[in-house]
Amino acid sequence: MIPGKGFGEAWKKIMGEYGDDVLVGDWEADWEKLQYRRLEVEKRGPEIEVVPDQIIESGKDAEILAGLFVPVSSKVLEAMPKLKVVGVSRAGLENVNVTEATKRGVLVFNVQGRNAHAVSDFAVGMMLAECRNIARAHYAIKNGTWRKTFSNSATVPELTGRNVGIIGFGYIGRLVAQKLSGFNMNRLVFDPYASEEDVKEAGCTKVDLETLLKESDFITLHARLTEANKNMIGEKEIALMKETAYIVNTGRAGLVDQVALAAALKANKISGAALDVFTTEPIPEDSEFLKLDNVTLTTHIAGTTADALGNSPSLLLEDISKLLKDNKPRFIVNPEVLENEEFKKWLEEVRA
Structure with a gap:
């Protein structure tokens, strides 16, 4: 519903100063399969899904993961040991294991009110x-x-x-x-x-x-x-x-x-x-x-407008950028991670 390139473009525009080592992909490119898989995740949680190939192949060094419906399960978190921030450009958190992310010192963002x-x-x-x-x-x-x-x-x-x-x-x-x-x-x-x-x-x-x-x-x-x-x-x-x-x-x-x-x-x-x-x-x-x-x-289209979908990667990355610039982000889900010593050390290094 938001192609991976939308996140790539938003990164370049908003977060480019933090580097261009960005991998872009689509969790599920087939529209019909996407509708089924995302609904199953919303009903049953992210743990039902396997780890995407791109994360298996290239996720071990990534520090930020951003997407829309990509399931962020304990298995995904395990495959991304350097991960510090997860962001989903939607209000729902059904596709993120927030409890596990918090345990691992990973800060979670969502985007409230995008649609x-x-x-x-x-x-x-x-x-x-x-x-x-x-x-x-x-x-x-x-x-x-x-x-x-x-x-x-x-x-x-x-x-x-x-x-x-x-x-x-x-x-x-x-x-x-x-x-x-x-x-x-x-x-x-x-x-x-x-x-x-x-x-x-x-x-x-x-x-x-x-x-x-x-x-x-x-x-x-x-x-x-x-x-x-x-x-x-x-x-x-x-x-x-x-x-x-x-x-x-x-x-x-x-x-x-x-x-x-x-x-x-x-x-x-x-x-x-x-x-x-x-x-x-x-x-x-x-x-x-x-x-x-x-x-x-109607076919689950209430929140689907060009404005709502197109703007949401930018809304997400702008809020993550506020954190990195020591401003006040709006969409942090698990603020207790801000007190995690390992996370604080990483954040200080990014801000330096």
């Missing part, structure tokens, strides 16, 4: 596409039908004055709230890590999950997937939603029980759903979602 505008734009678009039947009408016309009747025809809503429940109030959730303010929506927030003051400052109302589910006309998910919140929206939670409500997931498929959601849509217990993420991608041919007329499906 936040892309995803937040898309989430708003998915709300409109699903509740206003935009994709279904387009499909009908392309297939020779002038369709005017849909499963929600009696209750097609406008956004103005409706309640939207935002689950997860990080950068993306906040941008969604900001953008929906233009529709004059009442914005409810569930996020145990966000303070009531911060939520209120953004013009939103902090509520518990049950209140959000009961009162929202639209629910949009922007939380990180953890073991604690896996399937946080299941049969019991969906049963609390209004029959006229819609759920939008551009975050992680694992936040929602897929079987329970499909069953609820089939029984018209909620009006509709819009999904950009799935537990298996591409979506299986026998998926229940493919049989439903009240769901909008």
Whole structure:
């Protein structure tokens, strides 16, 4: 999704003063294989993958490793004994064994918010596409039908004055709230890590999950997937939603029980759903979602814009450069490594 040459060009532009001994490659050049492999790593972690050939052949002297989806497992760290910095140009850390990196004194960077505008734009678009039947009408016309009747025809809503429940109030959730303010929506927030003051400052109302589910006309998910919140929206939670409500997931498929959601849509217990993420991608041919007329499906493209992808290697290397220049980096994941004696010695030598 970001060819290796993108990182090479960003290095030359931003980090060239630290040398041009840079090896550039692609973890997986086949697009279809990339989609499968990266999803498996996101679900099961980096340890399922073998060490890339380039790292086996040339990684023993490398001090910095930068990429997008490349799995940084304990095996990779073992093959790169001089490694001091790992950077991934994405917010997710599913492809990095951060615990092992920390033990070995390797500082980890990610890039938070690189696709936040892309995803937040898309989430708003998915709300409109699903509740206003935009994709279904387009499909009908392309297939020779002038369709005017849909499963929600009696209750097609406008956004103005409706309640939207935002689950997860990080950068993306906040941008969604900001953008929906233009529709004059009442914005409810569930996020145990966000303070009531911060939520209120953004013009939103902090509520518990049950209140959000009961009162929202639209629910949009922007939380990180953890073991604690896996399937946080299941049969019991969906049963609390209004029959006229819609759920939008551009975050992680694992936040929602897929079987329970499909069953609820089939029984018209909620009006509709819009999904950009799935537990298996591409979506299986026998998926229940493919049989439903009240769901909008897209191919995990919410965060994929030229701006978001193209800029992210530079954002990553600019932040690493701040560390090396003794400025204040924004995206350090495991700051305790800064106190590691061997790391401190290496950093002093680089800064000298």
